[in-house]
Amino acid sequence: MKLARVVGTVVSTICSPIFEDRTLLLCDLVEPSGEAAGGYLIAVDTVGAGAGELVLLLDEGTSARQVVGAAYGPLRTVVVGIVDAVEGPGAVARVEQATAKATAKGETAAQGTKATAKATAKPRAAAKQGRAAR
Amino acid sequence: MQLARVIGTVVATVKSPSLDGVRLLIVQPLTRQLAPVGQPVVAADAVHMAGPGELVYIVGSREAAEALEDRFAPVDHAIVGIVDAVEPIRGGDR
Numbered sequence: 001m002k003l004a005r006v007v008g009t010v011v012s013t014i015c016s017p018i019f020e021d022r023t024l025l026l027c028d029l030v031e032p033s034g035e036a037a038g039g040y041l042i043a044v045d046t047v048g049a050g051a052g053e054l055v056l057l058l059d060e061g062t063s064a065r066q067v068v069g070a071a072y073g074p075l076r077t078v079v080v081g082i083v084d085a086v087e088g089p090g091a092v093a094r095v096e097q098a099t100a101k102a103t104a105k106g107e108t109a110a111q112g113t114k115a116t117a118k119a120t121a122k123p124r125a126a127a128k129q130g131r132a133a134r
Numbered sequence: 135m136q137l138a139r140v141i142g143t144v145v146a147t148v149k150s151p152s153l154d155g156v157r158l159l160i161v162q163p164l165t166r167q168l169a170p171v172g173q174p175v176v177a178a179d180a181v182h183m184a185g186p187g188e189l190v191y192i193v194g195s196r197e198a199a200e201a202l203e204d205r206f207a208p209v210d211h212a213i214v215g216i217v218d219a220v221e222p223i224r225g226g227d228r
Contacts, residue, residue: 006223007166007223008220009220010221016180042137061197072205074214
């Protein structure tokens with residue numbers, strides 16, 4: 001399984017039947033430290049993740065189909081968890097720290113526009129509220 | 135799954151019987167900023183509607199064959215959807 005950060009959604013009307021009525025999330029792969037590992041995956045959401053959250057990706061077809069309860073279909077990557085904390089050497093203890101780091105990086109890096117940094121910071125707060133409400 | 139752009143088509147008359155009626159398109163994998171990354175690959179069009187220039191998403195390895203009618207067709211990349219929009223996250227987007 002992989003650690004990733006949700007950075008967007010993919011909207012698709014014409015798709016394989018297994019993706020109908022499912023949310024496709026654009027997820028940047030990240031290191032345990034919270035920094036970008038390079039690369040991304042489009043994953044089907046099964047846990048209600050969104051808005052800049054650190055998530056657990058499952059990238060294996062048979063298991064992925066089992067998660068959504070489908071016997072067949074071109075499904076391979078699913079979001080199977082929302083990460084609360086990562087522990088261990090080099091890892092951030094809490095997800096909040098990782099988010100702060102990612103946000104700071106977005107502000108300084110040339111590729112991260114101010115809009116991106118804002119988009120990372122704001123939904124995080126919204127996500128927290130949403131989770132508290134649940 | 136990854137984003138990709140359709141950049142061409144492939145015509146093959148002699149091929150595995152499982153590939154009869156399967157459209158083969160050349161796709162260029164993209165980063166999420168839609169910049170080309172890596173080498174173009176030949177992908178089976180599982181949605182039957184993708185055309186040149188279109189933004190699609192592809193699935194690789196074993197799952198590519200799962201997208202086709204013959205689940206054991208010899209393909210390793212398949213187009214499984216056409217992208218309408220890639221939306222970055224927004225505040226309160228839950």
